[in-house]
Amino acid sequence: MIDDxxxxxxxxxxxxxxxxxxGYDAQxxxxxxxxxxxxxxxxxxxSGRRSAVPDEIxxxxxxxxxxxxxxxxxxGFGWAKTVGRIRQVMVRGLERVDQMFVLTMAAYNLTxxxxxxxIRLQGQ
Numbered sequence: 001m002i003d004d005x006x007x008x009x010x011x012x013x014x015x016x017x018x019x020x021x022x023g024y025d026a027q028x029x030x031x032x033x034x035x036x037x038x039x040x041x042x043x044x045x046x047s048g049r050r051s052a053v054p055d056e057i058x059x060x061x062x063x064x065x066x067x068x069x070x071x072x073x074x075x076g077f078g079w080a081k082t083v084g085r086i087r088q089v090m091v092r093g094l095e096r097v098d099q100m101f102v103l104t105m106a107a108y109n110l111t112x113x114x115x116x117x118x119i120r121l122q123g124q
Contacts, residue, residue, distance in 0.1 A: 041066035
């Protein structure tokens, strides 16, 4: 996937970052990313061990922004599991599950648009 992302860019020297869950906080993965000239924005797994993410990356401004955006993405999936009833789907087959997922995420987008519209009206 990293190679595909690099091919999509017009300039091969453009900096690429990769966001990942803390399950990818392993020395081998981080070293492979750095070898491919990719900055790993992997969530640090510090529970009982030292994180493999270098301190200069973890303390950068881009890393902090990446972690904030990651939280926003996770909120949508959490909403889909609880409110959208995606945790255990009631349909069978990939096509039906896909349709249910798309419908659920569209509903989530509508609720977000309602909330964002209320914030914007108050800010005028």
